[in-house]
Amino acid sequence: MSETFTNPNEAGDFRRRVTETRRKGLKRRHRAERRFRVFGFLAIFAGLFFLAALLFSVAGKGFSAFQQTTITLPITFSEQVVDPEGLRDENPRLLLTANYPALVQDALAKTLDLDPANAAEMREAMRLVSRSARVDLRDVVMDDPSVIGKTVDVKLLAAADVDSANKGQIDLSLPETSRRVSDQQAAWMAELKAEGRLHKSFNAGFFTHGASSRPESAGIGVAFVGTLYMMGIVLVLSLPLGVASAIYLEEFAPKNRFTDVIEVNINNLAAVPSIVFGLLGVALFIGFLGLPRSAALVGGLVLTLMTLPTIIIATRSALKAVPPSIRSAALGVGASKMQAVFHHVLPLAMPGILTGTIIGLARALGETAPLLLIGMVAFVADYPASPLDPSTALPVQIYMWAGEAERAFVERTSAAIIVLLVFLILMNLTAVILRRRFERRW
Template sequence: MNEICEISGGSSSDRTIDVVHASLVKRRQAERRFRLYGLLSIVAGLCFLVLLFGSIIAKGYTAFQQTSIGLDVYFDPQLIDPDGRRDPSALMEADYDRLLKNALSSMFPDVKERQAKRALYSLLSAGASYDLRDLVLANPELIGKTQKVWISADDDTDMLVKGQLGRGGAEGERRIKDNQIAWIDKLEAEGRIKKSFNTAFFTSGDSREPELAGIWGAVMGSLFTLLVTLSLSLPIGMAAAIYLEEFAPRNRWTDLIEVNINNLAAVPSIVFGLLGLAVFINFFGLPRSSPLVGGLVLTLMTLPVIIIAGRSALKAVPPSVREAALGVGASPMQMVFHHVLPLAVPGMMTGAIIGMARALGESAPLLMIGMVAFIVDVPQSIMEPSTVLPVQIYLWADSPERAFVERTSAAIMVLLVFLIFMNGLAVYIRKRFERRW
């Protein structure tokens, strides 16, 4: 009987071990599948990210170049300065458009019909005459001379030279006609067409003409808006975080404030735009479309993020630091500002920079306060009408011209560079100054 029991017990133990081994195999297989799924998810995400960035770069990198046409311009004194006094006001009012037309007509003397001449003159940018005026104002000695001048091309000419507009298909279905293509080919054969770095894209404001449109006005508007946001949200957010974490009594009122702060961090940004429209513009009468109002709205939006990040940084400081400071006779105020706050500042600054990066990329709340307006002039103060870079991208994306598609992608690239820089700065500050306990 004992032998039978031993045999029976041994077989039961073997069966249990076999079951355990089988379950272990299944668990390991499940873990391997889970790791594989995670790896595939990461690879898929990276592929989509590369596809997105690749599409943006492929559409936008050509915007950093601008096509120019070289013309032999005769600066006719009779058209520019018939009195010969070199008066700047007279030079400002001269007919520079006629000078450009004369230069083109001399290069293509066989173009006689009015419609053909209009097509020929349209090869040049609408702002070409202003470039010529600035050249004469800077160098009045050019009057009476003939000089080769590089003039910005029209957006259709620019797109054709860059290969963004097709030459095939029916002429009526193309933005650029056969005779214009022939003239452009002739200019290229004579070395009168070149592509150079598009400085106007970084130094000009918005324009209805794609070749004249730039991001400088939007960049300045974003800068003024972020300055207002930073000057208000950083001190208020840090002060609120310090008070709530270190000095506020624990009762239902502070619990209610904490809950509301956490809820405000999840409120859609357009709600803050509606609040700014109702309070800052309609009630207080602040100027519409100004960086001041935009900064106030973004301050309300970023304050919860900064407060939450600040409190997290303060919580990360070990209690032993507080106890040691109080143990050697420091007051609660001295303990916070002399010992706890210096250790928490890197984390608080990281949260502030991330909040500013979020504010830089926002457009919905600014649309509600009128910063979607078409602004040509570059703003010089926080009270002047302006727009910001995300809204400028929104405006250009709504334009049908192919050249604006190019500039939309280029502006997205510039915005991404700013966002990557700000997030990289936050990571650097955290790694450089953060202490691990």
């Protein structure tokens, strides 16, 4: 709408007002844009800050678990203690029940120049060494019975409190009543360290041992094997089922009310809390099919059901991203519908399919709630020989350690989180590499 002015001054005033209004509006837009940029920067900064705080906290508490304090003692495998009746050739299993703690006690008495008759002092000295020493010495004898009657230097795990004190996690300058390591034990530690018998080394047992009530001998080995079984089952089942379902729904299924209901349910299942899948696993796989509780097979099946919606949705999105001209060109040169899909569309959609699959597997790797419901929270110390054997998983192991009262379990919990995060990062990195490797631009 235009206005007619008879006075040139009025026209000039009008143009100035319009110009000023536009200038103010432009300034408002610029201020709004600057505010948005500031808010965006603050949001990114806050996210990075909390992520850094989480990683710093976990790393600060967990890296010490990758080292373990050991005490090297000259163990005399006395025949009177290990095999007093001399029947090891007839029945080697008798060596399993020998009084191996007596060998540790004798070695400590000789090394620290203690009086074996002083029961209180010997109890205090025995608290330097982990109770798993009995198992370690038993394994030495069972592996090589020829050590009976000999004196051999054996590395034994230090007790959890001694390990924490040696790592500086217990302040020995505090009064004795305020710490779990006595002055006498601290003096013995200094003596053993001066003789080169107490030292820190890489904690290989953290990656090979199973669950234990003693933190110094606890590890993620059994949980890691159970996790591998489960993830293998998830990969073998969820990838072909999810991709086949997505291809059918996207390329072949007729568009009717039935397929619409299926699509809605798939989208809803992707948002269902994971604990609901655990309830389904208990009812279907354990209650109805009678599969054993705490088995990697059941865990893999439950995680497969949970992962399928994610893979189906990601695969359908990847198929939709392929230009329709690819399908038209394939059909135009005489290819069948199936040939067009599997020879042309599917290879082009493969980067998105692999990315969705790995993201789904990464989500399954970190799940805990459904595994708790199917019994994988059980105390499992032995490696599972098959997916039907009792086992646990890495997230569940972290959950169990987090509830322990012993302080030494804190660093093992954080160390297990570090291992889990490394695997998640590797899986996501693999997804990025595969996407770039197979991606085609047009």
